[in-house]
Amino acid sequence: MNAEPPLDGFSHTAIIGAGSIGVAWAIVFARAGLAVSLYDARPERLPTAMAELRQRLEELAAFSLLDEPVDQIAARVEPVADLGQALAAADYIQEAAPEDLAVKQALFSALDGLARPDAILASSSSAIPASAFATHLAGRRRCLVVHPGNPPYLIRIAEIVPADFTDPDLAERVGRFLAAAGMVPVRVKREIEGFVFNRLQGALLREAYCLVRDDVISVEDLDRVLREGPGPRWAFMGPFETMDLNTRGGIGVHAARMGPVYARLGAERGQNDPWTEDLVAKVVAERRARLPLDRWQERTAWRDRRLMALARLKRDMRDE
Ligand SMILES: NC(=O)c1ccc[n+]([C@@H]2O[C@H](COP(=O)([O-])OP(=O)(O)OC[C@H]3O[C@@H](n4cnc5c(N)ncnc54)[C@H](O)[C@@H]3O)[C@@H](O)[C@H]2O)c1
Known part of the structure; x- marks a missing residue:
């Protein structure tokens, strides 16, 4: 794995959970020149995740959306089957495990215990706020939500949602880092269910369901109204x-x-x-x-x- 010069003070990331969002985050960070350790609780998932990563990079290259050869970017991502080893060098950790409160609670306990004391612990959670899974941690000041769109290497928004207990400077620091990595960070000023992305999406979707329910329009025509x-x-x-x-x-x-x-x-x-x-x-x-x-x-x-x-x-x- 070839580590590059630090990006806004960060040089090594760990992605915890190598599903759709985890693989996509790995692309974001590797594309920005950072070393990435990619971990999944199911080690058998890792070879598939690496194959998906390469395939997605090749598609991005076909659209001229990469500044470097695919091999050079892919070489920055290392699949790691051991959690402690994945976290050892990481200064920024992006959790991307399933949207399940118990999973996130247990995982954040493990992350807080194993990660470097100065490492930042960010969750990709779509709706669960950090106060629901990190309140009990000694290192809760370094925890927050960084909610991406899907996939984050194309949908560049990242909602930064600190909890009341998050270090007051962290949201800004993470925002600078994500911007340097090519994302478009926004600060959600306080925890609110669904954050902003999904509240906006939800408002539209609720009305769409009502209009179909009341037989005002067909599903396809409703999609057409939005699309066009x-x-x-x-x-x-x-x-x-x-x-x-x-x-x-x-x-x-x-x-x-x-x-x-x-x-x-x-x-x-x-x-x-x-x-x-x-x-x-x-x-x-x-x-x-x-x-x-x-x-x-x-x-x-x-x-x-x-x-x-x-x-x-x-x-x-x-x-x-
Ligand atoms: N899919 C989306 O559109 C989307 C968008 C934004 C945010 N998110 C959020 O990102 C997170 C991941 O979503 P996804 O769609 O990538 O899910 P996914 O099911 O595709 O991937 C989750 C991965 O986590 C692994 N995993 C399970 N338990 C784990 C543990 N304890 N430690 C490490 N890995 C574990 C699974 O094996 C799986 O590979 C969720 O919180 C989700 O809400 C998803």
Whole structure:
């Protein structure tokens, strides 16, 4: 295994759990030049995991998404069947075991006991917060959630979710490290079930299920609405920027115009979370700090150029 110069102070990672997410994290870190020890509780999983890793790297190379040859990146990943050995050199540990509270509790106890005292213990957990599995640990200050999308080497978001007991500086340090490794980290300010990624995904999915349940639309047509509607815009912008650019005058005008409609749609589903004046003012203030209204036109032209590039890509890939 060829260790490279440190990346923002980190040089050796360990991935604990070599399933879908574990293998994908190994690609992220090896691609960034870090040494990776890849461990799984089922040692027989490791050869398959290494074969998957190579196959995924080859696909990335075919799309010109790697800066180095596949062999050079793959050589940084070492499958290790012993947990202590996997952790021995690691300064950053990314747990990617099944989403099961008892598994994560037992595993974090073992990690805290075996890892170097200065190593960071991050969980890929989709919904279980660190306070549920690390509260009892002597080293709980070094524990937090780093929740990826799937697969993290393509979906670059990483939700950093510290617990109340996590060292206050850790989220920022981990954020710098992940950014240096090519990820797009965001800080979730406090623990909340489902974090933000899955809460947003869940809001959409709940409504989608209701619309199919009430026979308003077919499953395929609902997917089509998203794919050909908001989806392309969401490749470049979030819902706040989307609405800001959709309405001349920005998101404040949008909220005044459409707020009552969206409130009625929410009430229909038993939700009572009106966009109050204060809340809208907070959103407007942050948007205007990012995009003064005198640059609104320029930004909508930017959006349209992005959509044109995406339209060309979709046209070229029509046969897939
Ligand atoms: N799949 C996703 O879309 C996704 C996205 C983001 C986060 N996550 C989270 O990532 C974690 C892993 O998910 P996955 O989809 O890769 O699961 P997976 O089932 O594909 O892989 C889990 C791996 O962990 C191994 N394992 C089981 N117990 C272990 C232990 N005690 N120690 C070490 N390894 C152990 C299993 O043998 C398996 O190879 C979960 O917490 C999940 O919620 C998943």
